[in-house]
Amino acid sequence: MALELRSVTKRVGGVLHIKETSLTLETGHFNVLLGATGSGKTSLIKLMAGLDPIASGALLMDGQDVTRLSTQKRNISLVHQFFINYPHMTVYDNIASPLKVAGMAKSELDDRVQDAAKIMQLTPMLHRRPHELSGGQQQRTALARAIAKESRAVFLDEPLANLDYKLREELRDQLPDLFAGRGAVVVYATSEPEEALLLGGKTALMQNGRVTQFGPTADIYRNPENVAAARVFSDPPINTATITKQGHEARLGTDVSWTLEGAAAGLADGNYTIAIRPHHVVPVAKAAGLVKLNGRVQVTELSGSESSAHFDLSQSGAASSWVSLSHGVHPYKVGELHDFYMDPRAAYVFAPDGSRVA
Structure with missing residues (x-):
């Protein structure tokens, strides 16, 4: 049938x-x-x-x-x-x-x-x-x-x-x-x-x-x-922002940059959209290769064994609001600046027309 x-x-x-x-x-x-x-x-x-x-x-x-x-x-x-x-x-x-x-x-x-x-x-x-x-x-x-x-x-x-x-x-x-x-x-x-x-x-x-x-x-x-x-297909909402690629470097806002690897490294220079799920943006750096972000906490939530924080990325020079989702209880305070760490290897990259390119 x-x-x-x-x-x-x-x-x-x-x-x-x-x-x-x-x-x-x-x-x-x-x-x-x-x-x-x-x-x-x-x-x-x-x-x-x-x-x-x-x-x-x-x-x-x-x-x-x-x-x-x-x-x-x-x-x-x-x-x-x-x-x-x-x-x-x-x-x-x-x-x-x-x-x-x-x-x-x-x-x-x-x-x-x-x-x-x-x-x-x-x-x-x-x-x-x-x-x-x-x-x-x-x-x-x-x-x-x-x-x-x-x-x-x-x-x-x-x-x-x-x-x-x-x-x-x-x-x-x-x-x-x-x-x-x-x-x-x-x-x-x-x-x-x-x-x-x-x-x-x-x-x-x-x-x-x-x-x-x-x-x-x-x-x-x-x-x-x-x-x-x-x-x-993301809950909490997937984090998105515009990045600029030049050579092998990606820049988010004015203060955040990292070296691209794999398919992303081979893309033509220009502007792209990066998307990364909240559980790949964490408040504590526990692995190598993470990219440091700095944002002002807007909303916090505690659900069972997980903590989430909505934060404004403007402190890192990007006009976006992102979400971090991590295990454990973290001492977020609304209105305060906090460091977060993104794993760029877990990010998707999309062309200006929205199609996936890496």
């Missing part, structure tokens, strides 16, 4: 919301749509599910053109971040609802509901109604309905966003196994880069209604093709 988008676009009131998009999404792994709120993830899911019309292009399921087919005829399931269940129905009837609509025989229907409830640990709750369930149990009910339906495609639109941290982690770990071997194309939308990495599979990075890169998730994280992809 494969879901193929061929030059698909979406317009709202004459405005292009989804730019021309071509993707082939397959079974056997999660297909993740990763992007910030407003990037187009939900719009693209609605197109694939048949909830919104396609302005141009075509959508194929297993080679069959389903562009004009209704949602019901596409045999898909959609799970939202909100707990969408029928409040007047029991958990059993909520799970069974699409099977009843399809006219399935009672014996087969019961087998599917019981199997899905067992997988989602809902068997003791089958006779309850949604208002008698916790948020996690309500979302499990929605997922059980998708499993029982045995759809050709399952769309999960930020399904864990409204759950507490523990439930979110628990369900996230279970989801790949829940849908493994079911023959469905699974599409999962999220705004969290860490979630995409944990789910694995393949990821389509989205920004402003456009897919900026698509491929195996770990490969995209390690090798963004353009600066837009690097920005989408």
Whole structure:
């Protein structure tokens, strides 16, 4: 089974919301749509599910053109971040609802509901109604309905966003196994880069209604093709700044410079954009070859065993605000100058048009 988008676009009131998009999404792994709120993830899911019309292009399921087919005829399931269940129905009837609509025989229907409830640990709750369930149990009910339906495609639109941290982690770990071997194309939308990495599979990075890169998730994280992809796949935000290359030297602002190595050393002289993830900018120099920066601390955060600091690079002669993320607790003070150390070997270099060059 494969879901193929061929030059698909979406317009709202004459405005292009989804730019021309071509993707082939397959079974056997999660297909993740990763992007910030407003990037187009939900719009693209609605197109694939048949909830919104396609302005141009075509959508194929297993080679069959389903562009004009209704949602019901596409045999898909959609799970939202909100707990969408029928409040007047029991958990059993909520799970069974699409099977009843399809006219399935009672014996087969019961087998599917019981199997899905067992997988989602809902068997003791089958006779309850949604208002008698916790948020996690309500979302499990929605997922059980998708499993029982045995759809050709399952769309999960930020399904864990409204759950507490523990439930979110628990369900996230279970989801790949829940849908493994079911023959469905699974599409999962999220705004969290860490979630995409944990789910694995393949990821389509989205920004402003456009897919900026698509491929195996770990490969995209390690090798963004353009600066837009690097920005989408980083939380906290990836640090960027303009550098000037002359000979084998790179200069950031007026006071920071270092010797370029590898592919970056062979670039033509001129201006480029450097991008480096926050965990490669640290407050203590523990390795050779790090480049010293000096910045005024703007915001600090302590999260578990990690410390982050947002700092203004103007003290180093560069008009940028960067983020440092490091293990341990560090004595940052807002408003004070602090030294930070960047590992240039971990930096990406992009041309003025945003394409990756080193």
